[in-house]
Amino acid sequence: MSTAATYTAFADREAHGVSPTYERLSRAVAADETLHRLLDEVPEAKRQPNLLFGVVRLLGGPVGDPEAFHDFTVRRWAEIAAGLRARATQTNEPGRCAVLLPVLQSLPQPLALLEVGASAGLGLYPDRYAYRYGDHRLGDGGPVLECELTGAEPPTRLPEVAWRAGLDLNPLRVTDADDVAWLDALIWPEHEHRRERLRAAAAIAAADPPHLIRGDLVDDLPALAAQAPAEATLVVFHTSVLYQVPEPKRLAFEELVRTLPGHRISVEAPGLVPVGKLPPAPDDALHNVVALDGVPLAWARGHGQAMSWFADRR
Template structure:
């Protein structure tokens, strides 16, 4: 039997892989991750963290949150050596949970097919920025859609032709469940969400800031807890006369398979519609309905388990499926 890889080797590969992931997207993170992969002393610090807290985007975001300047790797390494205890303490209490409002551009065509008024409940909601799809404006190539009150300060661009008909949903109630919900009205949570945006992603940062401002103006409820434990309780709070809609977007993959399937069964037992935006392999029933050989590695928009379109993981593209 081959010797088990050491934590140091695991961490080096983790950061090397992350450097490849961000290449061409975030030069700062590419340089930092490459530097850590080759720096035994910094990896030794990182290896004092629990495994789930060693992940590159969490460590690097934490360093930036407490003051690491966006410069070369030598500057980061010096910062980590001088401030490691603060970085480790902060990383221990910070969740790795980005919240991408642009996913609403992929979710909207499914919501448009559901009779309203809608009571929207998102599982794994983070800061709840995907609870406000009716407050954003959309640009699907030649198709523009605005809220009833007029154009939004946040315009979401999506490359593709959405399934028809396309209309703005009427949402009368908004709620989310998350193990560690974030509040966009709290400076501490706002700062963390901003730190999770990779350096150089200026449009994504501007989008996040606009969505956080919009979210603060809407009434909604964010509940702390496990989705499977809280689902029935929170769903029961939806107002009479509304259509309950459960949304899962890029969250189910993080739940172990057996627990995921139990949660799916609980969703299906509800008197509710279910909009999912998940990887093609995450939900077997959805995968079985995809065209043969076409879905590997792609995100799928589905309504009640029926695939509607392939989508970019952040709602940046949409490719309707026939039938």
């Protein structure tokens, strides 16, 4: 896909109706041949909108004015290009736990949670957050994660977590100010509620830091999974991670994860996990597929704000 098409698709399917600032900026970048030439200097995987916008924001650049964004990006391109090459979109959105919870509560308790692509590990605390599905609230902790759930009854209990660990090529630390600043830069401009949620979730994680391992999702996963207590149900999960993984490595991961005990929950874009035939998505926005052990269950929006269940709940 060309750079122009990538930014147009981001504006149409991800930012539209969610972030007017990023929709406007994405359309401007899509039409900006000067920025295309600069972006062509970095690998294709490093040209994605979320990464570019996050790096510019981390450097103090403007994203609300496309013309000012253009000038800043051209002027500071050497720093921006270095940031693109060094960083990845490690959006650590705790709101995604709201689409994991209906699946987690159905599994034999207690659970041993192992997140692949864990970033700072904020997805490893589904038992510590509170949730609101419409008028139904669950949990007394904070932050409160809100999700519009259709097609299924809301969860009725929090999971019992006996062990939690994460694997990431570059794990971030919630106790490191620079790492938290990068997580903040990845939150979209208008989403102050997500920024507040990040701070609250980071405080929970900092009080009981997650066990995070720097490693590869194929080479290092078996050894970490082997550390899970035998009396707990191992749950390997990943959300919006595999689009950053080259296809050969992704296929090797698919083969490997099927050999592990326990269960696997995937929340990924269609086509990244072999889950068979899918019903139509609720609308034209980008939706991920929630699947348990390769069986598709529901559609979910990228930040966990909505979930449309379509599987039989027998």
